[in-house]
Amino acid sequence: MMSGLLAAKETGERKWIYPLIRKGVYYKWRSAISYVYLIFFFAGPFIRIGGQPLLLLNFMERHFVILGQVFWPQDIFLFMLASLVFLVCVVLFTIAFGRIFCGWICPQTIFMEMVFRKIEEWIEGDAHQRKKRDAGPWTNAKIGRKIAKHVAFILVSFLIANTFLAYLIGSENLLKIITEPITHHAIGFASIWVFTIVFYLVYSQVREIVCTVICPYGRLQTVLIDEHTLVVAYNDVRGEPRGKLQKNADPDIPKGDCVDCGLCVSVCPTGIDIRKGTQLECINCTACIDVCDEVMGKINKPKSLIGFYSENMVRVKEKPSFTLRMKGYAAVITVMIGVLCYFIFTRSDMDMTVMRGAGMLYQEQPGGYISNIYNAEIVNKTNVDAAVAIRADDPAIKIKYIQAPGKVAKGGMAKAMFFIEVPASHLHAAKTDINLQLYNGKQLKQTISTTFVGPVND
Incomplete structure (x- = not known):
């Protein structure tokens, strides 16, 4: 297992990586997935489901929307449960497929390899040209290309920053920042440029160090993968001993299929040699599979010298299997998703909690009524203000407010204090x-049961 310090030379200087781009089968699939991801990423803040955004994570106002469903701080247990589901899913996929999330779905990889890397190649040329130019003197052509590249990087980073901010504050607020005077939205305008600088530095300077050093997921996979995990791997049983192609090679000297061309290293975005075994820097991007298959095709050798293999597939020719360990995690995920779905689909737009006044006895009221005093808290989980009222399901029961709930702000809470008066003849x-009903206008939102204390009437 390598250390993650591939990004540094022996002198301590930064070792820049210049990965070649080879457009094989896996690259085309990754490109298709990336295009879908990018479309949804940039369109997401403007897509509406039932009048609500597709995704909104407004931490400042503690207002969250996921797939059109509005969540407030009162739903924090749902976020905790959803986070646990996500964590267990990550564990399961890592056990089954290693670090495949990093190479195929991670935003860092998608933007780096499918956006910024392509811009870089379009302006400065392929990996060989860029490496040669960077090692050479600063000519006018080199300066011009560098300026053009970094201007393009800043513009794309600016676009990403605006979209990212829209997920945090909403597309409506973003449009206000864009269209209204800067003085009205100084903090929002500054936030856009802070995000722009961060994204620019990540994709122009930090790059693969995010994957090899900063991100903890690479280290997590080292404790999760086992001999059954499918990862991008080199079949050393078939490939070794490696050696260059020779016309007059001695047939008695055994030689593997690997021709030691080094292209698997040249295309790797993190600069590793997959032939040295599974390494935490490998993000399972499959670039080495594509280029190796290309070479094998040219020399009339079977493809998949590098492919998705588990250790047991290479060593003992074991077929991929859904192990007991994977089944256990899958069962846990199924149960947790079921519980999460139950809570999501049964949650109400409003919640009311009613408590009888502590230590208070009943009171006799004129007209043959008995009264108890109650306190209520009403939580509005919708995205609009709501005028609410509390009623009893029995028309003979009266409710007299000391403090009416009135209008409850969106995502807010209101308190109420009231007497419940019950005819003494109803008490046995x-x-x-007794049942209390929470109404928003004419719409019944919730019915709850509470205890009423009174004298015993025979």
């Missing part, structure tokens, strides 16, 4: 259950 035990 020391404690009687």
